[in-house]
Amino acid sequence: MLCLSLWFLSEIKDKDIIFSISNDNNVIPKLLKKNYNLIQYWLYRIAIQRVDTVLAQTVKQQK
Numbered sequence: 001m002l003c004l005s006l007w008f009l010s011e012i013k014d015k016d017i018i019f020s021i022s023n024d025n026n027v028i029p030k031l032l033k034k035n036y037n038l039i040q041y042w043l044y045r046i047a048i049q050r051v052d053t054v055l056a057q058t059v060k061q062q063k
Helices: 002-013 029-035 038-050
Strands: 018-020 053-055
Touching (some): 029 038
Parallel strands (some): 018 053
């Protein structure tokens, strides 16, 4: 939810937003679905697609 909130604020303020992936749980769909309900999962995926830059720490997270 934080990612979506930040994206929304960046749209209002007309600022760029960078999202840094902290661990694999934030990018593997199977783990996301396990840790979040369907609405949270859906909102998270939308927010990730709309941020300006996503930083990944590993090659696995980049995929």
